[in-house]
Amino acid sequence: MARTIRLAVIGGDGIGPEVIGEALQVLDAAVGDEAVIETTAFSLGADRYLATGDVLPDDELAAIAAHDAILLGAVGGVPGDPRLKDANIERGLLLKLRFALDHYVNLRPTVLWPGVESPLKDPGAVDFVVVREGTEGPYVGNGGAIRVGTPAEVANEVSVNTAYGVERVVRYAFEKAAGRRSKLTLVHKTNVLTFAGSLWKRTVDAVATEFPGVAVDYLHVDAATIFLVTDPARFDVVVTDNLFGDILTDLAGAISGGIGLAASGNINPSGAFPSMFEPVHGSAPDIAGTGKADPTAAILSTALLLDHLGLGAAADRITAAVTADLAARGGAARTTTEIGSAVRAALPSLEHR
Amino acid sequence: MARTIRLAVIGGDGIGPEVIGEALQVLDAAVGDEAVIETTAFSLGADRYLATGDVLPDDELAAIAAHDAILLGAVGGVPGDPRLKDANIERGLLLKLRFALDHYVNLRPTVLWPGVESPLKDPGAVDFVVVREGTEGPYVGNGGAIRVGTPAEVANEVSVNTAYGVERVVRYAFEKAAGRRSKLTLVHKTNVLTFAGSLWKRTVDAVATEFPGVAVDYLHVDAATIFLVTDPARFDVVVTDNLFGDILTDLAGAISGGIGLAASGNINPSGAFPSMFEPVHGSAPDIAGTGKADPTAAILSTALLLDHLGLGAAADRITAAVTADLAARGGAARTTTEIGSAVRAALPSLEHR
Numbered sequence: 001m002a003r004t005i006r007l008a009v010i011g012g013d014g015i016g017p018e019v020i021g022e023a024l025q026v027l028d029a030a031v032g033d034e035a036v037i038e039t040t041a042f043s044l045g046a047d048r049y050l051a052t053g054d055v056l057p058d059d060e061l062a063a064i065a066a067h068d069a070i071l072l073g074a075v076g077g078v079p080g081d082p083r084l085k086d087a088n089i090e091r092g093l094l095l096k097l098r099f100a101l102d103h104y105v106n107l108r109p110t111v112l113w114p115g116v117e118s119p120l121k122d123p124g125a126v127d128f129v130v131v132r133e134g135t136e137g138p139y140v141g142n143g144g145a146i147r148v149g150t151p152a153e154v155a156n157e158v159s160v161n162t163a164y165g166v167e168r169v170v171r172y173a174f175e176k177a178a179g180r181r182s183k184l185t186l187v188h189k190t191n192v193l194t195f196a197g198s199l200w201k202r203t204v205d206a207v208a209t210e211f212p213g214v215a216v217d218y219l220h221v222d223a224a225t226i227f228l229v230t231d232p233a234r235f236d237v238v239v240t241d242n243l244f245g246d247i248l249t250d251l252a253g254a255i256s257g258g259i260g261l262a263a264s265g266n267i268n269p270s271g272a273f274p275s276m277f278e279p280v281h282g283s284a285p286d287i288a289g290t291g292k293a294d295p296t297a298a299i300l301s302t303a304l305l306l307d308h309l310g311l312g313a314a315a316d317r318i319t320a321a322v323t324a325d326l327a328a329r330g331g332a333a334r335t336t337t338e339i340g341s342a343v344r345a346a347l348p349s350l351e352h353r
Numbered sequence: 354m355a356r357t358i359r360l361a362v363i364g365g366d367g368i369g370p371e372v373i374g375e376a377l378q379v380l381d382a383a384v385g386d387e388a389v390i391e392t393t394a395f396s397l398g399a400d401r402y403l404a405t406g407d408v409l410p411d412d413e414l415a416a417i418a419a420h421d422a423i424l425l426g427a428v429g430g431v432p433g434d435p436r437l438k439d440a441n442i443e444r445g446l447l448l449k450l451r452f453a454l455d456h457y458v459n460l461r462p463t464v465l466w467p468g469v470e471s472p473l474k475d476p477g478a479v480d481f482v483v484v485r486e487g488t489e490g491p492y493v494g495n496g497g498a499i500r501v502g503t504p505a506e507v508a509n510e511v512s513v514n515t516a517y518g519v520e521r522v523v524r525y526a527f528e529k530a531a532g533r534r535s536k537l538t539l540v541h542k543t544n545v546l547t548f549a550g551s552l553w554k555r556t557v558d559a560v561a562t563e564f565p566g567v568a569v570d571y572l573h574v575d576a577a578t579i580f581l582v583t584d585p586a587r588f589d590v591v592v593t594d595n596l597f598g599d600i601l602t603d604l605a606g607a608i609s610g611g612i613g614l615a616a617s618g619n620i621n622p623s624g625a626f627p628s629m630f631e632p633v634h635g636s637a638p639d640i641a642g643t644g645k646a647d648p649t650a651a652i653l654s655t656a657l658l659l660d661h662l663g664l665g666a667a668a669d670r671i672t673a674a675v676t677a678d679l680a681a682r683g684g685a686a687r688t689t690t691e692i693g694s695a696v697r698a699a700l701p702s703l704e705h706r
């Protein structure tokens with residue numbers, strides 16, 4: 001009997017629902033009869049907030065957590081919308097999910113697919129994965145401010161880093177590297193952020209002894225951005241903190257053809273909570289409804305989802321279909337649904353398994 | 354009578370002294386009889402530390418502070434040198450100078466000079482300035498750690514942001530923008546670093562009312578890295594915090610032909626303390642002594658220095674000479690001294706003033 005996968009789907013705002021619509025169709029077609037995908041839609045994001053005032057009610061968080069995995073489009077309203085001034089959808093919804101579901105690995109592969117143009121003259125063979133820590137760093141929300149609005153205001157942000165949190169994500173990164181080209185680059189700013197930097201550095205050195213086959217490199221975050229434009233092919237697995245990972249993965253998306261192609265997984269490797277898969281791009285309200293959104297990043301996110309759930313063959317079919325589609329695209333502009341259909345059509349046949 | 358400029362010179366480590374040697378010669382030639390440059394050399398950096406154990410003794414800091422300006426090459430020993438393990442030359446020397454001399458503006462122009470190749474296919478007309486805050490943010494050294502070396506270790510870093518500190522650098526950035534193409538982009542991460550982000554955002558909004566002619570834009574730091582590779586010509590003046598500025602300016606250097614060309618000024622606009630000018634690049638011990646170091650960034654830093662001291666005509670002569678030299682360079686590799694001589698030879702004649 002086919003395995004049932006209970007999937008929580010958060011289309012979100014702007015182009016989110018559009019790209020997720022295509023991604024779900026590709027997902028269904030790719031698994032064939034290997035699994036039954038049972039979806040539950042959750043209406044969350046800026047639109048929901050504007051309609052009801054809710055960001056992420058506890059009972060909905062609990063309901064989401066009862067699923068096997070989560071597929072998320074994008075959340076966020078029109079920038080500068082005054083009605084959203086007091087809501088922080090990013091913190092209250094997206095980051096809340098990542099923290100509540102202990103998504104300590106934020107996995108962000110970067111591939112310059114054949115046929116895709118890079119803004120770089122000579123990118124070389126770009127194929128690396130950023131393992132971004134997802135539950136610590138300056139994202140913890142432990143800041144504060146005093147005398148707000150006065151000339152004596154002080155606003156602090158605290159980056160929290162624990163041996164517990166750093167060790168688990170570093171170990172995951174080493175495991176990834178061992179299964180790839182066996183090169184791990186720690187990115188931090190150890191010469192300035194000396195306390196956090198020292199913890200990250202010592203942890204990498206310690207875990208490295210368990211992975212003698214993995215070559216370890218270190219780069220300051222500023223230098224890492226240079227190499228991302230001058231020699232991105234040098235990277236295999238990058239492990240870094242939550243904020244540096246945020247910055248590096250947008251840059252990585254840009255050099256590999258745009259974040260319209262960048263997939264990501266917010267992963268809880270222990271399985272204690274469902275993992276969440278989402279394109280790296282945002283809700284892009286300016287192009288919502290125009291059919292201009294590229295669903296490829298969302299589609300590739302479903303491949304990461306299948307991989308995570310142990311359905312590697314179906315994941316590979318999606319990656320193969322996207323690869324074929326990207327190579328065939330050429331310069332012609334296609335709509336969201338045209339791209340979705342083309343990827344479905346390019347899926348390797350399920351008959352000859 | 355010609356004005357005397359007392360210049361503290363810190364050649365530093367690696368290629369630092371080599372590029373500063375050329376820069377000083379260009380500086381002298383460019384000012385002609387408009388000023389007399391009196392230099393005092395300070396031997397500081399990793400080499401000094403290894404020889405004497407000193408990083409920046411108080412009396413030397415005081416002596417440096419008694420000068421009109423500081424020219425610094427680069428500091429830092431060979432990465433991984435075990436003898437430097439317990440010294441943090443970056444914090445103890447470079448950052449100590451920036452903080453002690455209240456260099457709250459870290460000015461980093463980015464220009465894609467005619468004749469210089471960018472790693473980008475289509476960079477457009479790149480000409481912007483990053484105004485990086487220099488005395489606050491996560492650079493303050495207010496972190497700490499407990500239970501170091503145990504599985505229960507917690508290492509925190511604190512980013513401190515004050516209305517006092519943010520307002521003065523934002524005002525400086527608006528003034529810069531008003532004297533350029535009148536566009537200011539605030540870069541931060543307001544959706545995650547909500548306390549600091551809110552202070553930065555409110556400050557920019559408030560100061561903007563005094564500069565109605567300056568168009569104001571906002572970008573999250575992750576999105577800013579995307580635009581730096583897809584549309585760097587969109588930037589005029591960028592104002593941002595210490596850490597984001599560190600990251601963005603290395604990336605900016607990379608897209609505009611390499612940090613071998615990137616100049617910077619650590620400026621105290623009040624004049625209470627001498628400002629310090631330095632190339633953005635590091636000490637590059639791997640190429641020290643080979644003659645491979647490009648002194649252009651150090652030379653351009655002396656132009657920023659002259660501008661700061663009100664010797665704008667001499668600064669313009671240096672910029673003109675560098676522009677001419679870069680346009681003429683072609684692909685041929687030249688040594689540090691060859692480039693220095695060529696720039697001196699390209700200085701507009703002083704006779705016809």
Ligand SMILES: CC(C)[C@H](C(=O)O)[C@@H](O)C(=O)O
Pocket residue numbers: 090091094095246280544545575
């Ligand atoms: C929307 C924002 C909170 C988020 C982040 O900073 O993590 C986004 O930029 C991302 O990278 O997923």
Ligand SMILES: CC(C)[C@H](C(=O)O)[C@@H](O)C(=O)O
Pocket residue numbers: 191192222443444447448599633
């Ligand atoms: C050496 C280091 C402390 C310094 C910094 O982070 O500011 C450098 O990267 C720079 O940009 O001048």
